[in-house]
Amino acid sequence: MSGEHILDTDGHDNGDIGGVKIVKEDGIGYSITVNREDLLTAAAGCKEAGFDLLIFVGGVDMPDTIKLVYRMVSTKKVNKLGMIIKTEVPKSDPVIDSVTSIWSSANWHERETYDLLGVKFKGHPNLTRIFMPDDWVGHPLRKDYKDDRMIPFEGFTTNGSDKNE
């Protein structure tokens, strides 16, 4: 069963992409979770299935891994749906294949993820920092990111008073 299926039946029978089951999650819509080795096949499969517009690539700093999220939508079918590919890379070896060969638009999104989270994308044409200066040390969106100029700030409590006071 191919990914075409979900587009036609509006999700009652979800089908699969490249052998990975498509699940429907509340708040997200359709998603598939793949291993990092299978990312390229899954992405290509999604594009094959009609999800032709890559919206964003994002990363999340989990305790041991970095979770990567690829969001894409289909513009061709009448009931236009979205799909999220989720995958994870270990923090010790944050390397994954770049999807720039499938969508050119992944270029900046992957640079952003590299810049802020330190995930290295194999096969990316120009993997440099995009927001931070080129000589910046560290990746700011990591939970353990520390910086000399950073003011220790624990955030506001929910009742509005500053915890640091």
Added chain:
Amino acid sequence: MDLIKMSRVKEQRVSKKTPIKQDLDKLEQSLELELPETDKEIDSLRTEELIVNFGPQHPSTHGVLRAVFTLDGEIVRKIEPHIGYLHRCFEKIAEKRTYAQFVPFTDRMDYISAVLNNWAYSLTVEKLAGIKVPERAEYIRVIIGELQRIAAHLFSLGTMGVEAGALTPFLYFIDEREKILWLFERVCGARLTYNYINIGGVRADVPEGWLEDALSFVHHLKKSIIDYDKLLIGNYIFKKRMVDTGKFSAVEALDWGLTGPPLRSTGVAYDVRRSDPYSVYPRMDFDVVVRYNGDNYDRVIIRSEEIKQSIRIVEQAIEQIPDGPIMAEGVSRELVPPIGDAYGHVESARGDLGYYIISDGTPKPYRVKIHGPSFGNLQALPAMAKDSYIADAILTIGTLDTVFGEVDR
């Protein structure tokens, strides 16, 4: 000086030594011999490319875009955008704030259409926490959101005129936008960063008589937008400048991840309000404006047409709006959504604006990933403006309508 002296001495010596006739013969011979050589020289003359740095302080970079143009005469061979001058890492800031406290930050993302950012964020948090927004609040959101879209498109059309050299239409568009800002000011007291749409509804109900005023404004705009179309979009020079410049096909647009008006100008009818309907849009009767040429002119036309569609939506929403509460019950400042993740997106004035939020069961979000449509649209610029004139590349930056608060976040 020495060189000049030496050459003079040489001239004299030559003229003394050889008779004039011989000299002329030699000259002719040498000319005949050298002809192919000079041809080669002429061919190899145009080699040097000029690298010009546009921005980050430049009047038409819509904020702080720095683009390095490689010019061959008047033609742009390569554009390298450099971004990040407005980077504030809101995604990091969000992790230190509670859900409700982050709403004002979303205003600073796309500051030309701030309410739509509020909306996208609130929508996602509501999805995450399972909050049902009351009907009246949804209608107010639609009215405010569409007015905001009109304001953003008016601003975009105005700046487009400025970039094409027509300074006057800008003021007309800004004048209309000003009227929208007055309406907003009456609703929430702010003119640019509203913080109006909050998690669970809207912050305050619209004042007495506001809906009638909004309706009379859109009726007025409906008439005057026709004049403005004639003034700017119908202008012969403007058309001549815009048509067939910065062209993109649908395949390229999808490959480069365009959303919003730039994508719809290539013939792809992708509008979040229709393809993934949120709020009360399914009840609204409006058209997704699509053009097929994919050039700068189509991108401008689409904005103008979308203003007309937004006017239709505002009219319908004002007609249908029910009475009732404007805030969902039980939404407190200490909102603690269950563990999980949610993705919510709206059609902002520039495209598909999405928020991906992960909750770890604490009052603060674990991760907020923001996708600003300007970011996705801007990265198509090098491909779009390649081999065009400088003036057209500037127009292409304009028609992509990027806002740098959103690109850099």
Added chain:
Amino acid sequence: MLSSAQLIEFANNNGIPLWALNASIALVMAIVVFAICGLGVIVFVYMERKVSADFQLRWGPMHVGWHGTLQLIADALKLFSKEDVFPRNADPWVFRLAPIFMFLPAFISLMVMPIGPGIVIQDLNVGLLYILAITSISVAGIVMAGFGSYNKFAVIGSLRSAAQMVSYEVPRALSIIGVVMIAGSGKLSSIVGAQHIWYAILQPIGFVVFFVSSLAETNRAPFDLPETEAELVNGYYNEYSGMRFMFFLFAEYIALMSASALTVVLFLGGWHGPGPEFLGPIWFLVKLFAVIYVIMWIRWTLPRFRIDQVMDLGWKVLLPLALLNIFITGIIMLVI
């Protein structure tokens, strides 16, 4: 006017050599014209600001003086007292001379402008040729400014300007030939004198070509490519500030004035108008302001062309039209 009989007699009686007399008269004239130019520029800038404000739903300057009339003087004082920023890598001589080269041609082209019957500083027999020759020098000023200020935007702007001015020089000169054919003279005062019906009516094509190419020559919208603020950030005078910047502004408006004056002289009947002859200068001024208003109207309404479109318009549309105009004029003159 320079050597009127009484003055020469006066000089002879008092032992003043003739060259001294001529020089002093020329000096006085220059100062007078300069003062007129200064006043004119203030009036035109004020007018431009008010006209544009009127078009753009604004008030324009309102606070200094009655309806902001003294605003321009305040601005001029501000520009005078500003620091003169000199770019480190700029060529000192070229950079300094460029504003003067811009300013002078427009300024001295006013010398042959007849503003009333007999009211002209130097009525040259080749006045028309003189103006054509002089005004095209200002391109040198633009190119100097562009290359002298060591700025890439300025270089691009000045190159654009050079290309544009050279290509519009041709249709502009050709469009005038029709006028010369009818009037039978290159002397501006005789052209006006022969002009009992406006040449704009007799020479409609020539008038349009001349007007459009005058716009291009003076770098006014929609041909203000050399100074596009959206692309080149004011182009060739990008690096200038304070006094020098003011000189460019000055030059721009004097060029506008001289181009409009030439339009009035050649096509709109000069000083001719109803009423007695001494009203001539007033009619001239009225027409001058009307032309300037139209030019401002165009500027504040239209977007600008792209460089290749400007070139196309010059060479492919205006030049053939100008030639056609000469041809038609010639045939009609033969028949009549």
